[in-house]
Amino acid sequence: MGKVLMKGNEVLAEAAVHADCRYYFGYPITPQSELVAYMARRLPEVGGLFLQAESEIAAINMVYGAASTGVRVMTSSSSPGFSLKQEGISYLVGSELPAVIVNIVRGGPGLGNIQPAQSDYFQVTKGGGHGDYHIPVLAPSTLQEIVDLTMDAFDIADKYRSPVIIMGDGMLGQMMEPVEFKEKVESKQFDKSWATTGTRGDGGPKIITSLELDADSLEKRNTLLQKKFAEMKEQEVRYETYCTEDADYIIVAYGTVARIAMNAINKARETGLKIGLIRPISLWPFPEKPFEETRKRVKGYISVEMSAGQMIEDVRLAVNGHAPVDFYGRTGGVVPTQEEIYEKIITVAGGLKYEHENGI
Amino acid sequence: MLQEIIIAGFGGQGVMSMGQLIAYAGMIEEKNVSWLPSYGPEQRGGTANCAVVVSDQQVGSPLVSNPSAVIVLNNPSFDKFEPKVRPGGLLISNSSLVARKSEREDIKVIDIRATDLANELGNSRITNMILLGAFIEYSKFLSENSIIESLKKVLSEDKYHLIDINKRALRKGAELVAVF
Known part of the structure; x- marks a missing residue:
């Protein structure tokens, strides 16, 4: 066709x-x-x-x-x-x-x-x-x-x-x-x-x-x-990972936000930051396996969403306290841009200013 | 190759179709493309814009915040998007309706009296095609032929008689770029 x-x-x-x-x-x-x-x-x-x-x-x-x-x-x-x-x-x-x-x-x-x-x-x-x-x-x-x-x-x-x-x-x-x-x-x-x-x-x-x-x-x-x-x-669990093998930090995003995050990840990789992506395709059942495989060796996860932070709860459950989980989101119909996500990566991974959230 | 383009103007000036023609042409040339309209509770005569990405790689973000090229057809669009063109990028402005001139020195600016020229060619509705012709000629990442092929996809058969005037408009825009 x-x-x-x-x-x-x-x-x-x-x-x-x-x-x-x-x-x-x-x-x-x-x-x-x-x-x-x-x-x-x-x-x-x-x-x-x-x-x-x-x-x-x-x-x-x-x-x-x-x-x-x-x-x-x-x-x-x-x-x-x-x-x-x-x-x-x-x-x-x-x-x-x-x-x-x-x-x-x-x-x-x-x-x-x-x-x-x-x-x-x-x-x-x-x-x-x-x-x-x-x-x-x-x-x-x-x-x-x-x-x-x-x-x-x-x-x-x-x-x-x-x-x-x-x-x-x-x-x-x-x-x-x-x-x-x-x-x-x-x-x-x-x-x-x-x-x-x-x-x-x-x-x-x-x-x-x-x-x-x-x-x-x-x-x-x-x-x-x-x-x-x-x-x-x-x-019925479905997900995709991108550059998670050597990642220090992993972005978790789904739908169109995952695409936008992809651009930010590629840009971060060009500057030498090891960033990966877990993209849940089935939101329920939520994919736990990619977290079980990475949570003991990564320095942290960043959940990026077009909400005030909803998927992050499932991310935390899947990470189960093994690594910090950070968040970036926009609400009300505002779409996070690749520049904003990149800035978040720099802040978190570049260690410019990062405070652990209750140690979780 | 990664082109991130924003086209903006009044509703009815054909900014959405310009974007679709670029996306179609990119697809014909086997590139990866996306087209995203600004949509919202718009009203007739309000502003409209679309973002088009053409790339050799898979298209990540369909949303464009720092475009490599911007085509503006009216004043409000100039005000909104002229500052957003990334350094080294391109701004094509319909100077028939855009009063201001860009004072930026870090971008390439092409002013074309497209609405006046369209009227001279006998149809004000081909303003967009003159600008598109200029864009294609200057940026050189798509061929004029692919745009014409795309026209056949966008227009229904009973509108095929309009292809000729659209072709002439594209040519006109391309010729004007030669002086820039």
């Missing part, structure tokens, strides 16, 4: 179509509206269905309905709209339904603004809705990676009968880059015998519900869910 220049939001939509997603329910919100518009045009072309719901809450419940029939379905939004979907997401987990949900994060809290942010990290990784649950969260940093991760997201969703979140920021949604949609390989087959598509007299009724009034039964269901989360934690 060759390379095409596309916007991140459009890439998300086209990749979903490539992954055989044929149903989309959503409500437009900047900075992800191009995804909605693309689906409105594209899905009818492939025999799918696009429906603009009256609200985000309606959209996520339509997703619930479609997912109950075993089809591949998607919805997308940006921070305030994503918050509205939380009840439905909890229901999807409780009823064990596969779906892909995109959050192109913007500045918050509240209505905030429409500029890029990563301040929904807690919400996506720690369970934004009610109940004990986790959802796999994938955070692409390039448009080509969106293609690959969107395809994977649908497979993970079907494999575990679970919603999967793709998290990007406004910059990733709005920017253009060349992407290539590779020749389609045969989609993996997943068991959909649970789907409520009618019994046709061939068995008892199938029921999809998250309601379980008996406490013992609900505890049993929770135990099964926890087993599933444990398996995801084992199987």
Whole structure:
């Protein structure tokens, strides 16, 4: 097919179509509206269905309905709209339904603004809705990676009968880059015998519900869910490292921030500072291995985020007190520049002025 | 080779398409590219800008804070971005609408009366292409042919009749650079 220049939001939509997603329910919100518009045009072309719901809450419940029939379905939004979907997401987990949900994060809290942010990290990784649950969260940093991760997201969703979140920021949604949609390989087959598509007299009724009034039964269901989360934690960890082998200090960043950090790291390397990068691709499950491998020999980590410091908590847990963890972040839709990150590196690694933070 | 370019002007002057044409042309020439629009709660007649990165290496930051080249099409854009051009960099200014002249001596400045020239060519909407022609000719990292190829990708077929005037605008800009 060759390379095409596309916007991140459009890439998300086209990749979903490539992954055989044929149903989309959503409500437009900047900075992800191009995804909605693309689906409105594209899905009818492939025999799918696009429906603009009256609200985000309606959209996520339509997703619930479609997912109950075993089809591949998607919805997308940006921070305030994503918050509205939380009840439905909890229901999807409780009823064990596969779906892909995109959050192109913007500045918050509240209505905030429409500029890029990563301040929904807690919400996506720690369970934004009610109940004990986790959802796999994938955070692409390039448009080509969106293609690959969107395809994977649908497979993970079907494999575990679970919603999967793709998290990007406004910059990733709005920017253009060349992407290539590779020749389609045969989609993996997943068991959909649970789907409520009618019994046709061939068995008892199938029921999809998250309601379980008996406490013992609900505890049993929770135990099964926890087993599933444990398996995801084992199987679905993704990350990338860059120059960590000899690094004295390691930057931890994901999504577009990781790209910006890359420039700063390269510049620091030119001046002889040994800086590396750990880029979590799955935000949940959070990659612990690259920290276990490096935490005893590095002098410290710097978590760089477009938030007031959210991922840093997972970084600290993974580092587990073996090395200091520093932080640089911008909030409210301000994007950290490569110059700022470089300056942070110099301050921390160059030892210009650095105070250990409570020895952790 | 790493080019970090910012193009800025009023909404409607074609600054976004200029950036996209550079990105497309870079892609045609098998370079790594990114295009990032400034987006926000903008209004008609407000300012718009985009950042384009063209590189032999993988593109790191799509966000550009110290551009190697800046093309400004109006006054507010000049005020905002002229100080940000990195030393040794390039500033191309549409002097038909930009009143101020750059006094910086550490950058190359090219002033072109692009809007007036576009009107002389018969279409004020090709202002951007004159400036783009000048940029391509001066910076020499992309060929004019690739830009013309890109036009075919950006324009729908019913607009193909506009390719000729766009070509002439590119040429005009390129010729003007010869005197700088």
